[in-house]
Every structure is written in structure tokens, then in C-alpha cells.
Amino acid sequence: MAGDTQAADAANAQVDIIGHILDSPYIELPFVDFHHLLAGKVSLPSLELFGIDLSITRHVVIMWVASILLIVLMLRAFRKPRTVPSGLANFFEAIVLFLRDEVVLPIMGEDGKKYLPFLLTLFFFILFCNLLGLIPYSATATGNINVTAGLALCSFLVMIGAGIANNGLFGYFKSLIPSGVPPVLLIILIPVEIIGLLVKPFALCVRLFANMTGGHVAILVFLGLISILQSEWIAIGSVPFAVAIYMLEIFIGFVQAFVFTLLSTVFISMAAHPDH
């Protein structure tokens, strides 16, 4: 009897790491537990259009929360044009100034001002998703490869768009292939260049996904050790480690948002000016 209870407890106590990271058709909320019916889980509506599953999942909801948070804070900070920033606006401005003066303008030149709204939005969107994922009961939308794929796709489209806008449709695709190459080599070169083109968004997508997932798995593994080894003494070691990784995750949240933006900038710049 006692053994059964312990086994059941152990089964309950197993930390579902992958389940925590994966998308799900419900959101978890604290204190929502109507007589154990919901068990803290609120189901989300499923939706299907033209044969595509457009269900509102947990990551969609989190993404929306992040977006609303971002929009509300940004509008509060910058709704009115002000010369002297204060409070929140100062914080955002420092980041925007850094991105503008250290990343976008040095890479793209004056041309970069056109892409600045896109790149800034990209950075803050990813940043907010990253940081929101660190809050308990939340989820990391950017730790889902489909979300990062969507963002990488946006970046990819802007990249191609910049290339076509600056070089013309034919000029852009011609610029992908180095000039002065013997025609025989083109048989190899064309597929290579196409792969090279597609690898860019793929790299963006996988890098962000892997980084965000990795950190969360690490935190969960450290905490999971407590239940796996079934001893609360493990917490003495594993909780500080988890906290340390949590701190690291905050930093990584910034760094990955920055890296995504930086690489997008570089890719867009390369597409716009293929000659250098």
C-alpha cells in the first residue's frame, strides 16, 4: 500500500520536461482549479481553415501576451514625441540607440534607416518572448521551432525584398551567382547558392530555437533531479544551479534577440548590396 502510494507520487512528481517545452492546446494558470476539474489548465479553442490547423495554442497566447505587453510599454514610452526621455523610454532608447548606431547603421549605412522599424520590432518581439518565457506558468514561444521559423521567414522575405528592390528581380538572382564562372561549374554552383540562400533563415530559426530550448531544459533538468533522485537534499545543490542558469537565461534572452537582429541586418545588407 505504502509502496503503491510512493510509486504513484513518483510518477506524479516526474517532471515532464519535453511537455513543458512543447506547445499545448491549453494554458496553465495558477489558482485556477475548479474542484480539480481543470487542474490549473485552461483549454484553448481549436480552429481549422483551408485544411490548416490554426488552433490558438499556448505559444500563440504567450506570443500575444508578449506582443500586447510590448505594444503597451512602447506606446506608453513613445506615444508623445519627447526630446528628453524618462523612465521606461530611457531603457528602450538605450537599446534602440545601440542597435541603430552599433549594428544597423555601421552595417547598412544610411540605407539602414529604412529597415530600422523592422529590425527594432524584430529585436523587441524576440526579446519580450524570450523574457516572458522565464516567468513561471508562462512558456517560451521562441523555444518553439515553428515560431522561430515564422520570424526567420519574415526576415527572409525582407532580405529577398531588399535584394529585389535594390537590384531588380533579375539582377538580384543574377547577383547570387558569382560572375565570370565557367558555365560547367554553374551546374554545381546554382544548387550551392540556392542552399546558401536558404541556410540563412534556417540558421536564424534553429539558433534561436535551440538556445531558448536548451536553457529551459537545463533549468528543468536541475529541478527534475530533485524528483528523480527522490530526495529534498538534492535541492541544496540543484536549486542554486537552476537559479544560476535562470540568470544566464535572462542574459541569453537579450543576446539571442540581438544575434537574430544582427544576422538579419547582415543578411539584408548582403542581399541589398551583393557586390560587397
Added chain:
Amino acid sequence: MLLDPHAGLIIWTIITFLVVLFVLKKFAWPHLLAALDEREKRISDAIAAAEQARQEAEEVLREHRQKLAAADEEARQVVAEAREAGANVRQTIVSQAREEAERMLDQARTSIESEKRAAIAELRRETAHLAVQAAGALIDANLDDEKNRGLVDDFIARIPESN
């Protein structure tokens, strides 16, 4: 499971991102970027203005220094000129005074000479007169004496023409 493709989520991501992009592009970024540009412009303007003011101040300072030096030089020149003029005036006055003194001395000398001459003539006239009177008296007394007449003639002849 981690890598399961899910087209719906990709679409939702793109939609969400585009909405955020639209809202921020419309309401936040223009203000922010314009404020940054404006502040930068203001600061660079202020720096340029300060630089210009500094240059102007330097120019003015240089001018003033030049003016001061010129004024100094002029003052020195004026003093030198005045000194020279003073020396000239003194020279003139002294020489004039000397000339005047010389002239006065000469005048005095001539006047003394003429007075003396007049005095001598007067004396001579007076003496002659006295002599004549004396002679008259003598003649009155002993004119008849031929020998006395000879004495008077001798006396008169003995008086020098001038002394």
C-alpha cells in the same frame, strides 16, 4: 516532437509579428527615431554653435590684444614724440633766452658807451665852461698881463682831446 512542423503556428507567428510591426511602426518608432535624430541634431548644433562662439571669442581676444599692443605702441610713440618736442622747445627757449640776453647785453653796452661819451662831452663842455669862467676871472684880474695869456693858452693846450 521538438521539431514537429506546425504550419498554423508559423502563420500565427507571422500574423502576430506583422501586427506588432504595424502598430509599432505607426505609433512608436517614428516618434522615437525622430526624437533621437532631433536630439542628435540639437547636440551637434549646440556643439557647432559653441565651437563658433569659441572661435569668435578667440578672434575678438586676438583683435583686442592687437589693439592693446597698438595702443601701447602708440602711447610709447606719443611719449617719445612729446619728449622730443619738449627737448626741442627747451632748446629753442634756452637759445632764445641766450640770444635775448646777448642782445640786451649788447644794448646795455652800447647804451653805456653812448652815455659815457655823452658824459665825457658834457664834462668837457662843463670843464671848458669852467675853464672859460676861470679864464674870464683871470682875464678880469690880469688880462693886461701878456705872460698870463700865454699861461692860459698853455693850459688849454695841455687838456687832452679825450680820455
